[in-house]
C-alpha cells in the first residue's frame with residue numbers, strides 16, 4: 266500500500282511534446298472536500314484507502330497541490346460531432362496530470378476533469394459541476410462492476426466555487442483513470458491538419474504502449490486497427506446487452522482502447538426502449554439506444570479515414586467488415602447467458618428479438634425481467650412474469666418457445682440455473698432516478714447517498730441486505746428525467 270507521495274510517474278504522452286498537448290496548471294477549487302472515493306480505483310494505484318480521508322487528498326484532486334513529478338497537459342484532438350467535423354477540440358476542462366505505473370506494472374493516466382480553462386476551452390469555463398461529476402463517477406464504477414470496459418473514477422472533489430449553467434451550481438473535479446486518454450479524434454486531428462510525421466509519432470506511441478503484440482504482425486498498424494474494431498464491437502455489444510445508452514457518441518468521445526469514455530447525458534434503460542434518446546439535444550436520435558450499433562461502425566470508419574496514410578483502403582474496409590460479425594457474436598453470447606442458455610442454436614437471435622419486441626410494447630423493466638427470469642425454473646418464472654405483458658398471446662407463444670429451448674439446453678438444477686443467471690443479470694443498475702436522488706442530497710451537502718449508491722453498484726449481481734429500494738422500477742417522477750447536457 267502506498268501513500269499519496271509514493272506514486273511512480275512516467276509521463277510518456279507529455280514527452281511527445283507541444284504539438285500534442287499544452288502545459289497548463291490546474292485552477293484550484295474553493296474549499297475542496299471529498300464527496301466520494303472508489304477504494305477499487307485507489308487499489309489500481311496501490312493507494313491505501315485511508316488516504317482518501319486526509320486533507321491532502323482533497324487538495325491534490327481539487328487542484329491545490331501537485332506531485333513534483335506530475336506534468337499537467339491539455340491534449341489537443343478534434344472529431345466528428347453529430348456527424349459533422351469539428352476541426353479543433355481538445356481538453357477544454359480537463360488535464361492529463363501524469364502517467365503512473367502501479368506495482369503490477371500497469372500503466373494509468375491520471376486525468377483531472379473540471380480543472381479550469383485551457384487553450385481548448387473555446388466558449389467554456391473549464392469547469393465541471395457537481396451533478397455531472399457524480400454521474401461520471403457512479404457510471405464509471407458501475408459499468409466496471411458489470412464487466413463493461415470503461416474509464417475508471419478515483420474520486421469526486423466538491424467545492425464552493427460557483428459555476429453557471431442553467432442556474433448557479435458548484436464546481437467539482439473527477440479524477441479519471443484510464444490506460445489511455447487517446448481518442449479517435451486524436452488521429453483525426455493530425456490527419457485533417459495534414460501533419461503526417463506527428464500522426465506517425467502518435468501511432469507509434471499507441472502501438473508501443475497499448476498494442477505491443479501487434480508489432481509481431483506483418484502489418485502492425487492494420488493489426489492495431491483490427492483490434493480497435495474488435496474492442497469497440499465488444500464494448501457496444503455489452504452496452505446493448507445491459508441497456509446502457511451513451512448519448513454522445515462523437516468520435517472525440519471514442520477511445521482507441523474500446524472503453525466507455527466521456528460520460529454526458531447517458532442513461533441505463535428502465536423500461537426496455539430500443540428508441541430511447543437520452544440526450545435531449547439529439548433531435549434526430551442519431552445516438553438513440555439502437556443506433557449505437559451502426560454508429561459504432563460509423564465512428565470506426567471515421568477513424569479508418571484518418572488512418573489511410575498508413576493502411577490501404579482495401580485493408581481498412583476489410584477490417585471494418587469485422588465489426589458487425591464481432592458485435593453479433595458478443596451480443597448473442599451475452600444475451601444467451603442472460604436467458605440462462607449454455608448452448609447455441611441457430612434461432613437464438615430470433616428468440617432474443619421476439620422477447621425485446623414484447624418488452625418494448627409492454628414497457629417491461631429490462632433489468633428486473635432478466636433477474637426474475639433466473640429466480641425460478643423457466644416454467645415458473647414465465648408464469649409469474651406473464652402479468653407484466655400486455656400482449657398475453659404473444660408472450661405465451663414466446664414463453665413456449667423459451668421453455669422448449671431451455672429443455673433442449675441441458676440438464677441442470679434450478680439452483681445451478683439461478684446461480685448462473687444471477688451472475689450475469691444484475692439486480693442493481695444506475696437508474697437515472699437513483700443518481701438524481703444522490704445528486705440532490707449531495708447538492709445540499711449530504712454525500713451519504715452518493716456513497717451508499719456507489720457501494721451498492723460495486724456488487725450489482727449480489728443481493729444486498731436492506732438495499733431493496735435500489736432494485737425497484739422508478740417512481741413516476743423518475744421515469745423520463747431530462748438530464749441536462751450542460752455539464
Ligand code: AMP
Nearest residue numbers: 354355356357358386389390391392527
Ligand atoms: P463533451 O461534450 O463533454 O465531450 O465536450 C466537447 C468539447 O467541449 C471538448 O473539447 C471539451 O473539452 C469541451 N468542453 C465541454 N465543456 C466545457 C467547459 N465547461 N469548458 C471548457 N470546455 C468544455
Ligand code: MG
Nearest residue numbers: 517518526527
Ligand atoms: Mg468529450
